[in-house]
Amino acid sequence: SQQGEEDPQALSIQEGENATMNCSYKTSINNLQWYRQNSGRGLVHLILIRSNEREKHSGRLRVTLDTSKKSSSLLITASRAADTASYFCASETSGSRLTFGEGTQLTVNP
Amino acid sequence: DAGVTQSPTHLIKTRGQQVTLRCSPKSGHDTVSWYQQALGQGPQFIFQYYEEEERQRGNFPDRFSGHQFPNYSSELNVNALLLGDSALYLCASSKITGGTTYNEQFFGPGTRLTVL
Numbered sequence: 295s296q297q298g299e300e301d302p303q304a305l306s307i308q309e310g311e312n313a314t315m316n317c318s319y320k321t322s323i324n325n326l327q328w329y330r331q332n333s334g335r336g337l338v339h340l341i342l343i344r345s346n347e348r349e350k351h352s353g354r355l356r357v358t359l360d361t362s363k364k365s366s367s368l369l370i371t372a373s374r375a376a377d378t379a380s381y382f383c384a385s386e387t388s389g390s391r392l393t394f395g396e397g398t399q400l401t402v403n404p
Numbered sequence: 405d406a407g408v409t410q411s412p413t414h415l416i417k418t419r420g421q422q423v424t425l426r427c428s429p430k431s432g433h434d435t436v437s438w439y440q441q442a443l444g445q446g447p448q449f450i451f452q453y454y455e456e457e458e459r460q461r462g463n464f465p466d467r468f469s470g471h472q473f474p475n476y477s478s479e480l481n482v483n484a485l486l487l488g489d490s491a492l493y494l495c496a497s498s499k500i501t502g503g504t505t506y507n508e509q510f511f512g513p514g515t516r517l518t519v520l
Contacts, residue, residue, distance in 0.1 A: 327508065334492060336408075336513040337447070382446050390435065390498055391460050392509060394446035 300383060300395040308403050313370040315398040317383030318363075324386045326359055326366050331380045331397070340368075340381075373402045406431070408497050408512035416518045417485050425480040425515045429497030435459075436478040437509065438470060439494040447494055453478050454500055482517075490519045 301316045319326070325344045329337040343350045343359045343366070350357045356369040370377055380399050384392040409428045417423050429436050435454045439447035449462035453472035472478045476497075482489055493516075496509040 329511070334441075334443070334514075334516075336494065337496075337511040339508045339510060342508050384447075386509075390437070390500065390509070391449050391452060391462075392437070392439075392447075392496070393449065394439075396446050 300381075300398045302398060303396070304399045304401070306401040306403065307373060309373060309375055311373055311402075313373050313377070313400055313402070315368045315381055315383075315400070317366045317368070317395050319366075319383075319385040319393070319395075320364065321385075321387060323361075324388070324390075326357075327384045327386065327392065328355075328357060328366075328368050329382045329384060331382065333379075337382065370400075373400075375402050375404045378402050408495060408510050410493075410495050410512035410515050412515060413513070414516045414518075416520065418520050419485055419487060421485050421519075422481065422483045423485060423517060425482075425493050425495075425517070426477065427480070427495030427497075427512060428477045429495075430510050433497035433499045433510070434476050435498045435500050436472060436476065437496045437498070438478070438480045439496065440464070441492040441494060441514070443491070450480070485519045487519050490517060492516050 299318045327342045328340040341352045343357050354371045359366045380397045382397045384394045411426045437452040438450040441447040450464050451461040452459045456472045467483045469481045492514045494514045495512045498509040
């Protein structure tokens with residue numbers, strides 16, 4: 295069964311706007327990772343945040359982690375049409391096993 | 405660096421048949437994990453191989469088995485295929501350091517399996 299839940303399930307915004315996706319998980323983790331997937335193809339790794347980190351940036355991406363609430367958020371700033379994809383959070387527990395959420399489908403309209 | 409590669413890209417089988425999917429990890433990686441992704445859902449962990457042994461296993465029946473070779477490449481075998489096995493099968497590679505992976509897991513493009 296899926297450990298994580300993602301919110302919202304679908305998000306539609308205009309180019310240039312910011313997109314925020316949220317993720318919750320249920321057990322203690324080593325780290326939390328965010329992935330992007332285009333049209334049912336392979337997963338592209340976006341960013342990893344360790345359990346002892348609270349915020350991380352990579353280009354237009356900003357990830358936060360709140361271990362007390364077992365939640366994370368991904369912010370994409372100044373979105374582009376090319377950002378249209380499904381976004382998944384994945385929590386890594388012991389032994390490097392990833393547990394994925396159901397994903398957020400992001401549509402960026404030009 | 406070729407990254408994680410998988411073969412074949414697509415596969416069509418009928419119920420009851422057996423299938424073998426293949427994965428080559430990213431250069432320098434020693435651990436391979438397999439995931440099943442049904443349409444519209446997130447990937448689900450099948451199992452993980454490290455040092456040629458199954459290290460962890462998800463909630464999948466024994467019809468799903470695997471193997472890791474000395475060069476770290478891996479195979480996923482599914483016997484007695486069911487319609488519900490139709491999915492995208494993803495392979496991910498990583499490197500174990502000190503018993504725990506703190507690095508990103510890199511995914512291959514996947515194999516789309518259709519069971520008729």
